[in-house]
Amino acid sequence: MTRRSWLRSTRLALEVRQRIPPLHRAAFILGALIVGLAICVAILVGRGVGLASIYEEFIAFTFFKASGVSTVIVQSTPLVLAGLSASLAFRVNYWNIGIEGQLFMGVIGATLVAIFDVGPESIRLVLMLVAAIVLGAAWALPPALLKVRLNVSEVISTLLFSYIAFYFVLNQVYGPWQDPKDKFPHSEQYDAIERLPPIGWEQVHYGIVVALAAVAVVWWLVERSRFGIQSRFVGTSPRMALAIGLPVGAIVASSAVLSGGMAGAAGFVIATATEFRLTPAMAAGYGFSGIVIAFLAGNRPFATLIVACLMGGLYVAGESMKVFYSLPDALVGLIQAIVVLSVTASEFFVRYRLRLAHYRGA
Amino acid sequence: MEFATFWLAATPLFAVPLIAAALGLILNERAGVLNLGCEGIMLCSALAATAAYLETGQSVALGLVVAIIAGAVVALGFGIFVVILRTNQVVTGITVVFLGSGLTGLIGVPWTNVALGGLQPIHIPGLTGIPVIGRFLFGQDPVVYVVLALVGVVSYALYRTRIGLKLRAVGENPQAADADGVNVEAYRLFAVMAGGALIGLAGGYLALASAKIFVFDMTQGRGWIAVALVIFARWMPWRALLGGLLFGGIEAVIPRIKAEGLPIPQYFLEMAPYAVTLFVLIYAAIRLRAGQDAPKALGVPYVRQDRR
Numbered sequence: 001m002t003r004r005s006w007l008r009s010t011r012l013a014l015e016v017r018q019r020i021p022p023l024h025r026a027a028f029i030l031g032a033l034i035v036g037l038a039i040c041v042a043i044l045v046g047r048g049v050g051l052a053s054i055y056e057e058f059i060a061f062t063f064f065k066a067s068g069v070s071t072v073i074v075q076s077t078p079l080v081l082a083g084l085s086a087s088l089a090f091r092v093n094y095w096n097i098g099i100e101g102q103l104f105m106g107v108i109g110a111t112l113v114a115i116f117d118v119g120p121e122s123i124r125l126v127l128m129l130v131a132a133i134v135l136g137a138a139w140a141l142p143p144a145l146l147k148v149r150l151n152v153s154e155v156i157s158t159l160l161f162s163y164i165a166f167y168f169v170l171n172q173v174y175g176p177w178q179d180p181k182d183k184f185p186h187s188e189q190y191d192a193i194e195r196l197p198p199i200g201w202e203q204v205h206y207g208i209v210v211a212l213a214a215v216a217v218v219w220w221l222v223e224r225s226r227f228g229i230q231s232r233f234v235g236t237s238p239r240m241a242l243a244i245g246l247p248v249g250a251i252v253a254s255s256a257v258l259s260g261g262m263a264g265a266a267g268f269v270i271a272t273a274t275e276f277r278l279t280p281a282m283a284a285g286y287g288f289s290g291i292v293i294a295f296l297a298g299n300r301p302f303a304t305l306i307v308a309c310l311m312g313g314l315y316v317a318g319e320s321m322k323v324f325y326s327l328p329d330a331l332v333g334l335i336q337a338i339v340v341l342s343v344t345a346s347e348f349f350v351r352y353r354l355r356l357a358h359y360r361g362a
Numbered sequence: 363m364e365f366a367t368f369w370l371a372a373t374p375l376f377a378v379p380l381i382a383a384a385l386g387l388i389l390n391e392r393a394g395v396l397n398l399g400c401e402g403i404m405l406c407s408a409l410a411a412t413a414a415y416l417e418t419g420q421s422v423a424l425g426l427v428v429a430i431i432a433g434a435v436v437a438l439g440f441g442i443f444v445v446i447l448r449t450n451q452v453v454t455g456i457t458v459v460f461l462g463s464g465l466t467g468l469i470g471v472p473w474t475n476v477a478l479g480g481l482q483p484i485h486i487p488g489l490t491g492i493p494v495i496g497r498f499l500f501g502q503d504p505v506v507y508v509v510l511a512l513v514g515v516v517s518y519a520l521y522r523t524r525i526g527l528k529l530r531a532v533g534e535n536p537q538a539a540d541a542d543g544v545n546v547e548a549y550r551l552f553a554v555m556a557g558g559a560l561i562g563l564a565g566g567y568l569a570l571a572s573a574k575i576f577v578f579d580m581t582q583g584r585g586w587i588a589v590a591l592v593i594f595a596r597w598m599p600w601r602a603l604l605g606g607l608l609f610g611g612i613e614a615v616i617p618r619i620k621a622e623g624l625p626i627p628q629y630f631l632e633m634a635p636y637a638v639t640l641f642v643l644i645y646a647a648i649r650l651r652a653g654q655d656a657p658k659a660l661g662v663p664y665v666r667q668d669r670r
């Protein structure tokens with residue numbers, strides 16, 4: 001047999017692995033993470049950031065210094081909520097790409113309550129949270145109905161709703177809600193009573209309670225409730241779920257609305273703990289971050305908490321990269337994208353085995 | 363009269379990026395690959411075009427060629443993930459959007475916010491001067507006519523050639539195509555790259571002709587509107603041309619309305635393209651039942667060994 005015909009009769013075949021040992025899976029994902037992070041480090045070094053300062057900014061400051069840890073916690077709080085928001089929708093294969101729009105509507109709800117001083121001061125913050133959740137959920141409802149009733153792709157419709165929300169925010173901050181004091185395009189600052197109070201350690205505020213409560217509620221919802229089991233069915237095999245008589249449309253729509261409400265809550269935390277007002281830039285990046293967190297955490301609530309904290313570290317480090325090395329905001333998104341791509345690629349090696357197959361008489 | 367003249371004359375400037383991107387996406391989706399990374403590919407090629415234009419003595423042609431190559435290269439990367447590694451097409455596509463945004467933000471600084479001479483319209487004595495439709499039909503830049511021709515080329519290639527037939531087969535029923543000896547992976551990769559080249563042309567045109575400047579995240583959702591346009595066009599090139607003109611017309615009317623000083627709040631005007639896209643999607647779902655025309659294997663990775 002000549003070499004040429006051997007080449008012709010041989011091809012690379014994909015074999016689906018029947019069984020995936022957990023250790024095997026973990027090893028591949030870890031390997032992918034290392035490759036992805038190495039690419040990110042290479043990019044940073046290429047932009048003139050020394051290895052020592054990468055360690056200092058990304059590891060030492062963010063995770064081993066009280067002021068750093070508290071900054072990371074503050075940054076992670078809305079990220080936890082954004083991650084939960086994405087995971088609630090992704091569990092039923094509903095691709096909610098419009099988290100930023102729902103987050104904006106949440107801030108608008110909170111700002112409405114704050115501007116018009118709705119309700120007694122003692123429960124003002126609670127009212128703001130409720131308004132944020134309701135408006136976020138309401139903004140997620142039309143795309144959900146369109147998906148369930150008319151099978152309109154939610155990927156596009158949620159994103160379009162996001163753009164519409166953004167221009168509505170611009171309309172508000174350049175129009176009726178423009179700050180009368182400094183004439184800048186943002187709303188008037190919230191009163192002291194309308195801000196989340198600090199818990200008394202460094203800068204950490206009560207948003208952390210909102211986030212932890214959300215993790216607990218979502219955990220109960222997906223792991224312990226009837227809704228959780230049903231939605232898992234819908235996510236794994238929608239046709240099977242229909243066949244056994246589950247209300248698939250209602251489950252998908254309510255997951256989408258819950259996702260929107262959670263995004264609204266994330267908006268509430270950013271507005272009442274960090275910005276104290278509605279600004280056009282406050283939602284930037286939270287949509288994709290939520291998707292990345294949910295994806296890396298495999299839609300599991302506690303894993304979401306951990307991944308969100310790591311993302312918080314990335315945000316904080318990215319912020320100092322911006323200040324000290326004048327690297328753009330886009331850096332955080334780029335690092336996230338590289339990490340996601342390397343992990344998705346690793347799934348291939350987890351699921352399939354490559355084998356040289358020989359064909360006779362080819 | 364003057365309003366109509368200027369509006370019509372400006373429409374192709376906004377329509378061409380949408381039409382070219384939609385044509386690219388039709389090639390992708392007809393082969394079964396859902397390319398949600400369109401927005402990111404457009405951004406990368408817009409930057410590539412701008413950089414090539416500024417660094418090589420302001421040659422528009424060279425800028426567009428570089429944009430096409432950049433689009434094909436980024437699409438090849440996307441294709442390696444979704445076709446060879448069988449990754450989830452939705453997650454990978456969305457990630458490509460943010461990869462494009464991050465990458466252009468990181469390396470694009472020297473070429474950002476530089477006003478470009480860009481591509482200029484042609485002038486045919488006698489014809490361009492015809493009232494109202496003269497500038498619309500005969501006073502555009504050369505790329506407009508090239509893209510018009512490309513609609514015909516893509517249509518012919520898809521429906522009248524052997525390659526087009528195999529490409530559609532791969533998107534409708536990869537099992538059958540594979541059994542018939544069609545190399546599914548090769549055809550899908552080819553479709554992704556060819557589509558990426560067209561999306562690249564869209565990005566390059568956006569920077570060099572429509573905007574005549576590169577700014578961060580300049581695509582502003584146009585890649586996503588193109589994805590919606592493909593559904594509206596029911597995966598047919600000629601309908602993408604009509605849809606692109608409709609959407610381009612809406613984008614083109616916004617600056618006209620502003621110039622006329624009509625009392626419509628500015629930011630509600632800016633919402634219009636997105637709101638119209640939404641209505642068009644709903645219309646397509648209700649009246650055209652567009653979902654039925656989708657390639658059957660759209661978004662589904664093909665693994666020969668998967669039992670069905």
